[in-house]
Amino acid sequence: METLTILIPVSLFLGGLGLVAFMWALRTRQYEDPEGDARRILRKDWDDKPAP
Amino acid sequence: MSAAEATPLSACPACVALPATEALAEARRRAAEAGIVLSVPGLGDAQDMTRAEEAARALPGVGRARVNLTQKRLSVTATPEVTAERLIAALAAQGIEAHELDTALLTSTENELRGRDLLMRLGVAGFSMMNIMLLSVAVWSGAEAATRDLFHWLSAMIALPTLAFAGQPFFASAYASLKARRLGMDVPISLALILSSAISLFETIKGGEHAYFDAAVSLCFFLLIGRYLDFRSRAAARSAAEELAALEVPRAIRLEDGAERLVPIAEIAAGDLVLVRPGGRMPVDGEVTAGQSELDRSLLTGETLPIRAVAGTLVSAGEVNLTGPLTVRVTAAGRDSSLHRMADLVAVAESTRNRYMSLADRVARRYSPSVHILALASFIGWMIHSGGDVRLAVNVAAAVLIITCPCALALAVPSVVTAASGKLFRKGLLIKDGTALERLAEVDAVVFDKTGTLTLGTPDLVPGAQRAGDLAVARALASGSSHPLSRALAAGEGPRAEVTEITERPGYGVEGRFQGQSVRLGRADWVGALGGEQTSAWLQVGNEPPVEFRFADRLRPGAAELVAALKARGIPVRLLSGDSAGPVARLAADLGIADWKAGVLPAEKAAEVEALRAEGRRVLMVGDGLNDTVALAAAHVSISPASALDAARVASDIVLLGRDLAPISDALRIARVARRRIKQNFGLSLAYNAVAVPVALMGLATPLIAAVAMSTSSLTVTLNALRLR
Secondary structure, three states: OHHHHHHHHHHHHHHHHHHHHHHHHHHOOOOOOHHHHHHHOOOOOOOOOOOO | OOHHHOOOOOOOHHHHHHHHHHHHHHHHHHHHHHOEEEEOOOOOOHHHHHHHHHHHHHOOOEEEEEEEOOOOEEEEEEOOOOOHHHHHHHHHHOOOOOEEEOHHHOOHHHHHHHHHHHHHHHHHHHHHHHHHHHHHHHHHOOOOHHHHHHHHHHHHHHHHHHHHHHOHHHHHHHHHHHHOOOOOOHHHHHHHHHHHHHHHHHHHHHOOOOOOHHHHHHHHHHHHHHHHHHHHHHHHHHHHHHHHOOOOOOEEEEEEOOEEEEEEHHHOOOOOEEEEOOOOEOOOEEEEEEOOEEEEOHHHHOOOOOEEEOOOOEEOOOOEEOOOOEEEEEEEOHHHOHHHHHHHHHHHHHHHHOOOOOHHHHHHHHHHHHHHHHHHHHHHHHHHHOOOOHHHHHHHHHHHHHHHOOHHHHHHHHHHHHHHHHHHHHOOEEEOOOOHHHHHHOOOEEEEOHHHHHEEEEEEEOOOOOOHHHHHHHHHHHOOOOOHHHHHHHOOOOOOOOOEEEEEEOOOEEEEEEOOEEEEEEOOOOOOOOOOOOOEEEEEEOOOOOEEEEEEEEEOOOHHHHHHHHHHOOOOEEEEOOOOHHHHHHHHHHHOOOEEEOOOOHHHHHHHHHHHHHOOOOEEEEOOOHHHHHHHHHOOEEEEEOOOOHHHHHHOOEEEOOOOOOHHHHHHHHHHHHHHHHHHHHHHHHHHHHHHHHHHHOOOOOHHHHHHHHHHHHHHHHHHHHOOO
16 A cells, blocks of 8 residues: 555556646647658658758 | 537626727737737648748838648738838739738737646546556456456546546536526536546446446547537637628817818718828718719629719719819718718628527437437436346446536537638638628528629720730820729830929829820810710820720639539529629620629628528629628628728628639539538437447446447548548
């Protein structure tokens, strides 16, 4: 039973980490063009050098 | 359900209008920074994306070009000399179809903020639901005494702030509808959320056995999914309408003592003299006083043959001046012009359609009161049965509210509509109206316009018996004019003769010199030939007999397939055109349409549609011209191509972005499947309720049963919607 006092805060913290990551993705506009981004990553255009 | 979205009536309209103009100015400023936004409906995959971006970047002056494939938009930042027209031409050279979007009207930022806000609440609710569900598993599997209390307290600590934050959209909407003295769907939802968390908190303090925190939070989560999907399809419809409403202030050139002045159309009065340049649209009704030209009336009447305009010709607003400048004495402007009278007719025709009530509204109207009645009845029933045990009665009432809560019902429609409209958008159809999909599913008769709808509305040279030499001369002459027939001729491949001194004779044609001889290309009577009913231009070289070049309106791609598909499905097809009988009969024969009518006036088109409606038919009207607008508005549902006139696109429910007509037949099929899915979803969620509600009424519903019943019904409904193919 004593383990609960550690495990519950830990699990809540880990879940909270996921929530923060979601909020970060939302704020940095990563849901604007899901379809385009999914395809863009497979293009070979900038494989050798960074995009200008 | 949309109570929060209804704009409150204001006692002072100007107070509302003022911030709106400020918002517009702000939007315009942002647009200037954002550059040009084009709609590119045809883009499908990564290669298209690269091609479009590179085609745009290849233009000098273009800084950044990025495709948004989800919205099928290309945004470009560029120096001022790069215009949308040049970009569209550059893309067209790559075979990519593009239309300009009015960036000032794209108030997407505000929409995005609301969407992000909903997503944020959804994320928070999802996080809390996961944690509370895990804690609840321990309670369900038999935790007792202090452990159960601990888990209840933990759940309460997570659930209460979550509900306070994530439930706000429902509370706000419920409050608004209560203030308007109505019972929307959000009232039972808010009641269930508040009542169940209150009774759970009470039970937790008392160390009781049942707490509904898990059910309350998952209810909130699923409802937010429905709300978000609903918002997304609404936002898509709204931005489609905004994109298409081109914000051009109509202007006219007024002649004031010989000086030209550009003034808004509202300032023009009858009796003024107005100058209309070649290529310009008539801003007013009037009578030509000077100048010679030809007029294209196809958008007004559907006639493909341009008519001659000389002093004394009566013109009406909306006609396009083709070749020479015309001075027009205004007979009617603004409210009295034929264009405005058309707009009035449209407004009358539309009001009948606004009375359409969607399936969801009809179900909600009957369902919502029954939820309250059931919950109240169970409370009173248990109060009597248990001899005044308030705690038990409130517990049962809360369980009934949670289970009957229209969770699956609220998901049933948005999930299907989102899936279907996404599918249609990928096929190039923009849905402007929320109920258009449902109305489309009911269609059992189709009426087509001819010019610009079944045909492309641009003339095409019919290969004839002309000699190669004549063709070369004609092409050379044609390149000196912007008349549509000339442009069609000049666009043809092939050699061009050396023709000098090319001059345009407005209203007649083009002339020049070729090998010492005078050559003329133009109207039949100008070169001494006898004109027929067909659209044609005549060429005369020296004193030789004139040669005819015939033109035909090209069939829109997919038109034949669409008509064939409709006939195969047993849907009657009609063709109503303002054009003369000859071309209409030919086209009808080509497409196999038996039921056609030529020379139809705008009001008659609407009357035909109205007559079909009176027979009990649900009419789909497909049209593009001004002469179609009233019929478009009067029909049960209407579609217009993107090339249509603003007025026609505004009057129609669905806009076809591509050139191809074939997607309309897919749209009909998808709409029908979607309606079937919506009905299935209603059936599914009602079936769940039929099983779970008696259990809850008998007081046997544990938090476990409530949570399971709600989640499974929501999931089934969503999965059923995703099955849409």
